[in-house]
Amino acid sequence: MIRTKSFLSLLLLTALLSLQLTTRAEDGYRLWQRYDQLPSKNHLKQYRQSLGEVMVQGSSPTLTVVKEELQTALGGLLGQPVTITENSRKKEILVAGTPASSALIKGLNLEADLQKVGKEGYVLVSKKAGGKKYTVIAANTDLGVLYGSFHLLRLLQTQQDISNLQVSNSPKVQHRILNHWDNLDRTVERGYAGFSLWDWHKLPQYIDQRYLDYARANASIGINGTVLTNVNANSLVLTPDYLRKVKALADTFRPYGIRVYLTARFSSPIEIGKLKTADPLNPEVIAWWKNKVDEIYRYIPDFGGFLVKANSEGQPGPQNYNRSHADGANLLAQALAPKGGIVMWRAFVYDNNVPEDRAKQAYTEFKPLDGTFKQNVMVQVKNGAIDFQPREPFHPLFGAMPKTPLMMEFQITQEYLGQGTNLAYLAPMFKETLAADTYANGKGSTVAKVIDGSLHNYSLTGMAGVSNIGNDRNWTSHPFGQANWYAFGRLAWDHSLTSEEIAEEWIKMTFSHDPGFVAQVKNMMMGSRETVVNYMTPLGLHHIMGWDHHYGPGPWIKDKPRADWTSVYYHRATEKGIGFDRTKTGSNALAQYAPDIQAQWGNPATCPEEFLLWFHHLPWDYKTKSGRTLWNELCYRYSGGVDSVRAMQKTWNTQQGKVDKERFKQVQMLLTMQEQDAKMWRDACLLYFQTFSKRPIPQELEKPANTLEYYMSLDPKFVPGI
Template identity: 65%
Template sequence: DNLDGMVERGYAGQSIWDWWRLPDYKGPRYTDYARANASIGINGTVLNNVNAKATSLTAPYIAKAAALADVFRPYGIKVYLSVKWTAPMELDGLKTADPLDSQVAAWWKAKADEIYRAIPDFGGFLVKANSEGQPGPQDYDRTHADGANMLAAAVKPHGGIVMWRAFVYAHDNPDDRAKQAYDDFKPLDGKFADNVIVQVKNGAIDFQPREPFHPLFGAMPKTPLMMEFQITKEYLGQSTHLTYLGPLFEETLDADTYARGKGSTVAKVIDGTLDGHKLTGIAGVANIGVDRDWSGSIFNQADWYAFGRLAWNPDLSAEAIAREWAAMTFTPDPKLVKPVVAMMMGSREAAVDYMTPLGLAHVMGTGHHYGPAPWISDLARPEWNPVYYHKADATGIGFDRTKSGSNAIAQYAPPVAKMLADPKTTPEKELLWFHHLPWDYRLKSGETLWDGLVHHYDRGVAYVADMQKTWESLRPLVDPERFAQTKAFLKIQHREAKWWRGASIAYFQSIAKRPLPTGSDAPAHDLDWYKAQDFPYAPGNP
């Protein structure tokens, strides 16, 4: 959340933090927020955006954070703050933010002491550094460990921790973006202080509808790693698409890193059992705002709920969680629960089908990430362009991350790397993430890659149409207000799924030069029409 009330990548209205009226007025919704989180085991909240403003560390804003901490404390919830690396320079005129400079270290120690005087149970700092233009220790030829450890020393006397994000990629690094976090952090394994935990996104790019698990999981046995999931759906239809994220969370947590042999799941990495770590964590980029339903839609609440449930029991199934949520949210009547859970369980896969099938990724409109734009190729940095990720050309489609390409597969444990080296043994759902393949490559179904791609788009649209029919059949079992909202949002989702399908097929067909398979309709518009769509005021865009 930003200090002006805007929520970056938020799709549920403005921030619930009323910074202007804090600390004097603490609205009742803060207590409601604490109760909701405590009910599913969430025990901490970072109050501000990782793209932080130094102002968050000034005395007036520390007092505002302290007021929120007072509300949350009875519910077992600690407050954390994101910090801007150059805060000592911006707030007090220091000449440098070099983490090895004694004046810089002294500034952060004094600032930590000030915060803990106001908030005795303050949790610590979250840091985004040297990523997407944010400053950091690398600006001074220092490492991420140098930066994290300096902050860790400042909060350690008070029992605080530092959560240091591994979401990094540099404009001057020509290597595969998917490799850069591993390349930066793997050499630092064992060099972080014992109150630092490295926060790693579920995949190596950025919260895509589907990504393989991040190669850092299992690769840093001497360093505690925490998971970063996105509960808000920046790339998955934002607030109006019914795309239940429980299966995405479950898929990632169950993924086997093979770091210590078979059974070395991502869940065991982050809960500390694989490598014996006591400092553990899991983070969710929240979808909370001032909307009456908190999360932009009724069904988006299920993602918040699933995150909390899996945080404490990663062995739970997404389906069991969906049943719990549906029964508590609507009615325990099986006539509703069974079809609603069935809708939810296939909804994320449907979004993958109509957006990014067979391992495609990051083909969304740039900036706001709303809607399809696989044709964009003219932005300043290569990795900002969708064409960078799909690499479609006359010969085929996909990003070659094998030895003949970027060799990103080498960042995984040998059994995983061996599986991913061959398209025949690569899971088909991740095929084009790791391989550039001919349009006529034969899938396991026997159909060509081109035909299979089109059929995935078709299947995704059809699933949304089926959800509309299912929901309509449940009208007698749902109150009119929530029924009407969900019906309206499913209508939007169906329209946008068809838009995704049409735009993607129109673009890729212009490159593949192949006819549509029998039974698949042509896109509703020509490619120029799809390219002309413009959304200057899409929500959640910083």
């Protein structure tokens, strides 16, 4: 009897330990690269049979990374040790390599397939040869093998059938780059996940493991470049002391296919070169930049090039010397061209001394320069013309510069979308812009076709994302912020992917394969960005956030050093109505778009309601498509945003027990914060706009909890990321 009790106790203890192991707390550090044993017995049987031994021929740094990643990942996913070998006698085997590195790959007659995928692409195929069955990862380059390996691992992590693989994949965009707005003192402008990853003080001697894991994560989603420093640049990063540190990072990232880029402060010839001018046409300045570029390449032979913010928000630039943006970009491009480097020249420019609509200024300055930039210059354009708002119409420059490669700039960090505390899945926002039709060459001339070069035959293509990564243990502060980093990489590689399939991949790889969990959380994610738009800036309202820190509502902001840094400049609310008239009767910014778009958006009746107040100033009693007045529709949109956050809370609460306790609780607490934020946005905005509309909030809707004066008195201190 005692022995039976002891045996039962042992069984119970074993069961409890097993339960703890399967639901152990996690801090999110592993991102979507959680290589835990897969739950499906059927998939495990298939995978173990065909992938238990891995043959990788070759010893380059990148192929060494491939071997390490496959051994670690497969060992974890399959729940058993995996052998990496250069020769195998088994009948079923995974083989990875290039025709140059692997005689086996060369003998499988994949030349026709490989010709189609270029330098970074790959094929995944199931092949039978010599009485053996091979699962093949083949590419033209070692880097392609690495990308193909991550694709195969993604198939395993999402439990796909790999018994008859016929995959051919290559990137649609050449330069897929993260922009880190990181300062040399380790603060991060618009960063909400701690301090900068780059510990400049310890570099170059100390290489943090996070640098390697950062490179692994980026390579797994196809990101191939990183701009290490803030666009509000510091010239010190171009000095030898810092170039030695940059070299250490470049050496670390190189095996993963990631090239480093730096931001170049235009006045560097003065600040660190001791010249009297930075005039781009001055011979001494030209010589200085050539010598500086030569110096950089001595440290970093594969240096990617420069990202430049010039003559915007107080940054120095060529206009200081009555030169054009093309003059400034071409100065750097000429120095970089012999080395294979590129210039990414930002089009985010606006000047408070220019009296016209800020939304027009980038187009006004850059459109006349089309065709004047050197071949290794891309003009980097934000998705919208103002500044990464929760929703903007696509930037009018897309489609307007057929002779100049345009590079997309998305903001992954949620500067205007609740920062590091709000859940907002941004893939639908990215897709909304990419799918927008510019009508540049007739119907179907989407922004995506501009970016991938197919519309205008650009020789250079690129997509940049302003990073949301910091040194928080889970990288992005909000666990769901990881999905935006992941989505950016996946869309930069292939913009035809849907938001839904990207979300489903990420959920399965990050949280759980449970079908109910995946379906409910995916639905929650898919509606989250629209939720944020509704409780912040519905119907085309924009730029009405808190002053400077941009956290929370501030529609009352006025009387600042610049008119276009105020909210009243954008919403223009009066007793007669609200909205920014950008039609012929207003700023006529609409004229920067194609005639087909002007015809649709210029009429309030046909303008998409999501852009209604972006382009039109309308009376409070204007009838919206719902049949409600504009005022009542605003009330319902703001209230609906709050209700949607509460629905997200309910959805998440039902997932308890399906994910680890730590991340479940973390998301639960952040959703509580988000509900408070949403209520504050709703109450503050409706009370403020009510002072103009003079109309009541519909009786059936929840009323504000405090007075307008209360919300206007709120001034959060030490908000991160300023």
